[in-house]
Amino acid sequence: MRYALAETPPMGDRSAAAAAPYDEMIDPAGDVRPHYAALARRVASLSDEDLAERQRLLERFFLLQGITFTVYGAESSTERIIPTDLLPRIIPAAEWATIEAGLVQRLRALNMFLADIYSEQKILMDGVLPRELVLGAPSYRREMQNLFVPHQAYANVCGSDLIRKPDGGFAVLEDNLRVPSGVSYMLANREAAKRTFPGSFRMAGVRRIEQYPDLLLSTLRSMAADWRPNPQVVVLTPGVYNSAYFEHAYLARLMGVPLVEGRDLVTHDNMVYMRTTTGLRRVDVIYRRVDDDFIDPLTFRRDSSLGVAGLFNAYRGGNVVICNAPGTGVADDKAVYAYVPEIISYYLGEDAILPNIETFLCREPSQLSHVLANLDKLVVKAVGASGGYGMLVGPHASRDERERFAEALKADPDNYIAQPTIQLSTAPCLIDGAVDPRHVDLRPFILSGDKIRVTPGALTRVALKKGSLVVNSSQGGGSKDTWVLGEAEAAETRS
Amino acid sequence: MMLARVADSLYWIGRYVERAEHMCRLADVLLNATLDRTESSGQVARMVISAVSDGEHPEEISPWDAALAITMESGDSDSVTAALARARENARQVRDQLTTETWERLNLIYLRVTGASAHREFSDAPSQFLHDIIADLHLFKGAADATMSHGEGWGFLQLGVFIERAQLTGRLLQAGFGRSLGRPVTEHAAMTALLRMSCALEPYLRKHTADIQPRLIRQFLMFDEDFPRSLRFATARIEDHLSGVGRNVDLGGAAGPERLAGRLKARLLYAEAETLTGEDSDLLVATVLEECARLHAGIYDTFVAYSLEMRLPA
Numbered sequence: 001m002r003y004a005l006a007e008t009p010p011m012g013d014r015s016a017a018a019a020a021p022y023d024e025m026i027d028p029a030g031d032v033r034p035h036y037a038a039l040a041r042r043v044a045s046l047s048d049e050d051l052a053e054r055q056r057l058l059e060r061f062f063l064l065q066g067i068t069f070t071v072y073g074a075e076s077s078t079e080r081i082i083p084t085d086l087l088p089r090i091i092p093a094a095e096w097a098t099i100e101a102g103l104v105q106r107l108r109a110l111n112m113f114l115a116d117i118y119s120e121q122k123i124l125m126d127g128v129l130p131r132e133l134v135l136g137a138p139s140y141r142r143e144m145q146n147l148f149v150p151h152q153a154y155a156n157v158c159g160s161d162l163i164r165k166p167d168g169g170f171a172v173l174e175d176n177l178r179v180p181s182g183v184s185y186m187l188a189n190r191e192a193a194k195r196t197f198p199g200s201f202r203m204a205g206v207r208r209i210e211q212y213p214d215l216l217l218s219t220l221r222s223m224a225a226d227w228r229p230n231p232q233v234v235v236l237t238p239g240v241y242n243s244a245y246f247e248h249a250y251l252a253r254l255m256g257v258p259l260v261e262g263r264d265l266v267t268h269d270n271m272v273y274m275r276t277t278t279g280l281r282r283v284d285v286i287y288r289r290v291d292d293d294f295i296d297p298l299t300f301r302r303d304s305s306l307g308v309a310g311l312f313n314a315y316r317g318g319n320v321v322i323c324n325a326p327g328t329g330v331a332d333d334k335a336v337y338a339y340v341p342e343i344i345s346y347y348l349g350e351d352a353i354l355p356n357i358e359t360f361l362c363r364e365p366s367q368l369s370h371v372l373a374n375l376d377k378l379v380v381k382a383v384g385a386s387g388g389y390g391m392l393v394g395p396h397a398s399r400d401e402r403e404r405f406a407e408a409l410k411a412d413p414d415n416y417i418a419q420p421t422i423q424l425s426t427a428p429c430l431i432d433g434a435v436d437p438r439h440v441d442l443r444p445f446i447l448s449g450d451k452i453r454v455t456p457g458a459l460t461r462v463a464l465k466k467g468s469l470v471v472n473s474s475q476g477g478g479s480k481d482t483w484v485l486g487e488a489e490a491a492e493t494r495s
Numbered sequence: 496m497m498l499a500r501v502a503d504s505l506y507w508i509g510r511y512v513e514r515a516e517h518m519c520r521l522a523d524v525l526l527n528a529t530l531d532r533t534e535s536s537g538q539v540a541r542m543v544i545s546a547v548s549d550g551e552h553p554e555e556i557s558p559w560d561a562a563l564a565i566t567m568e569s570g571d572s573d574s575v576t577a578a579l580a581r582a583r584e585n586a587r588q589v590r591d592q593l594t595t596e597t598w599e600r601l602n603l604i605y606l607r608v609t610g611a612s613a614h615r616e617f618s619d620a621p622s623q624f625l626h627d628i629i630a631d632l633h634l635f636k637g638a639a640d641a642t643m644s645h646g647e648g649w650g651f652l653q654l655g656v657f658i659e660r661a662q663l664t665g666r667l668l669q670a671g672f673g674r675s676l677g678r679p680v681t682e683h684a685a686m687t688a689l690l691r692m693s694c695a696l697e698p699y700l701r702k703h704t705a706d707i708q709p710r711l712i713r714q715f716l717m718f719d720e721d722f723p724r725s726l727r728f729a730t731a732r733i734e735d736h737l738s739g740v741g742r743n744v745d746l747g748g749a750a751g752p753e754r755l756a757g758r759l760k761a762r763l764l765y766a767e768a769e770t771l772t773g774e775d776s777d778l779l780v781a782t783v784l785e786e787c788a789r790l791h792a793g794i795y796d797t798f799v800a801y802s803l804e805m806r807l808p809a
Binding site: 063064065066239240245246249250252253258259260261263264266268274275276277278279280281 | 496497498499500501502584587588589590591592595598599602603606647651740743744745798799801803806807
């Protein structure tokens with residue numbers, strides 16, 4: 001197997017941001033890291049045709065399962081699979097232990113933050129965060145004020161985006177507390193990997209992730225009122241044309257609960273019912289995959305036809321539970337993000353286990369001038385945008401683009417934050433038949449209900465374009481399976 | 496317990512799958528018949544075209560173009576491709592209700608008929624192409640039978656299959672023997688073709704030997720107790736599945752579609768099959784088609800689009 005490390009990016013200065021990226025498989029001396037050794041040997045023993053054949057097998061698996069998105073053309077529409085890479089990304093047990101502890105700590109603190117923001121607002125009175133930053137955020141929902149949320153679990157499903165910095169440590173790039181998606185790809189990638197590398201998979205001692213749907217169901221059930229003995233859980237989807245529809249159907253099927261659309265639900269006397277063939281049936285917990293804005297036209301956006309009229313009132317009345325709670329977005333706001341380490345120490349009295357990326361808030365005049373002076377080295381993001389939209393990657397942008405962005409920044413500084421360009425770590429990927437490094441991130445999924453549960457696995461997103469740092473599937477990203485190794489096996493590979 | 500929308504989708508999957516299979520057979524038999532340059536091939540072409548064209552008198556169209564339209568035309572909901580696309584679209588909407596085995600079969604057929612090479616495969620070897628689709632659809636039905644729970648969802652799927660089947664067989668009988676359409680088929684080859692279109696040739700031969708007569712064909716396709724595409728068989732299944740899915744519905748005293756289904760079943764069960772005149776057969780077929788349309792509407796009103804006032808919890 002020929003595998004050359006990614007080159008140090010050509011950049012004006014040799015600052016820390018421009019250091020060579022960490023490679024998941026090869027250490028700087030050029031040796032294969034121990035936890036990758038078995039896989040590297042296996043891949044080296046396969047011919048190019050064998051690898052290509054396995055890649056075909058993998059793609060066929062996704063096509064057959066219908067894990068596709070539809071590209072609509074003028075005359076006809078075609079089905080494309082989400083690009084999926086053959087070679088798994090491997091995380092040793094010790095590293096995972098740190099990640100897991102960090103994720104649990106972070107979500108506990110964020111749930112406490114949400115509970116506080118939507119009740120007494122002590123943290124604002126103590127001046128830890130600027131009041132207008134939180135209460136002025138578009139994702140802050142006044143309607144949630146003083147509303148009882150069981151276990152204070154606001155973000156029942158959280159998908160945080162982690163990256164590995166050039167020094168090998170993991171850091172949190174973004175928290176997703178609204179309706180994070182991608183967990184079905186984590187599960188489907190695993191199912192496919194078991195077919196494409198069965199031997200290596202068994203020998204590596206990979207930890208199981210298949211229990212995720214069961215854990216999700218127990219989490220959702222734990223949110224129901226105690227006096228409802230057999231709570232009816234449903235998954236609410238915007239419908240078949242949503243790009244994550246496959247995931248909604250997949251989770252509903254594996255949990256064994258109905259997949260409903262807004263038009264299947266009705267409210268009556270502040271209760272929510274679904275229309276079944278034999279009449280109306282009460283619903284207790286709604287795992288909604290519809291954004292806050294669209295869940296109830298009477299409370300939020302009036303033109304929404306995806307939601308259920310009267311749903312929010314039923315929620316306020318305690319007759320149904322909406323998961324994730326509306327208004328959780330205020331805790332993953334890109335400006336609030338900058339304060340998460342302070343939030344953790346305020347509520348838990350602990351230092352953050354997983355660090356943040358250094359973030360400049362353009363709302364602060366001193367930081368804005370620093371950002372404007374260093375636009376060619378920074379990544380600037382709009383606070384409210386996601387999916388890789390509304391951002392400027394300074395080092396890759398033209399002078400013209402930078403100047404236009406600077407104008408936007410000066411016009412509305414509150415709306416922007418900036419971060420140094422981080423070299424995401426690279427992992428081996430099969431690109432055009434050859435094994436080549438590509439930048440990757442890591443999205444683990446954390447559940448919180450009566451307790452917090454982390455599934456030992458994650459979605460590894462891949463920037464398939466050489467040198468690109470953008471991993472979003474809407475911008476040419478793909479994904480690959482992520483193997484988290486168990487303790488015993490990790491010891492074995494070390495020996 | 497099942498969502499009303501889901502029941503509706505399962506019902507339509509049943510209908511579209513059955514329709515696609517039937518259309519494949521029509522196209523195949525039509526292409527096969529045109530290999531002979533005789534009067535019978537003209538009869539077959541007329542029969543097929545009137546079976547798919549809602550009784551209107553079609554303009555002249557070559558058998559090849561007709562077969563191509565039946566198989567591939569995408570705008571027409573009666574073509575094989577369109578029916579499969581719709582079946583699959585419905586399946587996608589209720590993906591959580593189908594087993595993976597069942598879904599994979601349907602998805603595979605869909606990917607094949609809408610793939611880039613589908614047109615070429617059809618032009619190169621139409622018979623093989625159609626034969627493969629039919630075989631795949633049988634695999635789909637087999638996978639559904641073997642892996643899905645035979646509960647409420649299954650009941651709606653089967654209702655769709657058998658209502659569609661009764662209507663397709665009924666329309667084929669009208670196209671072949673109906674007096675209103677003029678020129679009933681008389682040629683031996685055309686009558687065999689008609690039996691082939693309903694997949695009945697071999698079962699018919701076993702029952703009546705090679706004695707092929709319009710009266711016996713009609714009797715077989717209408718009243719045979721065991722042949723799965725006869726009107727009698729299909730209507731008995733409709734009644735069966737409807738009483739299964741209707742068991743838990745409280746209509747507050749109003750008559751549900753079960754009554755219609757029971758009466759329709761009885762009409763075919765107790766008809767005087769041996770002495771029925773051609774005219775009476777035509778009337779009975781027309782009645783079956785009407786009743787199937789009423790059943791279709793009745794199922795929708797009872798299980799899917801019921802008025803909420805009637806069903807509010809006490």
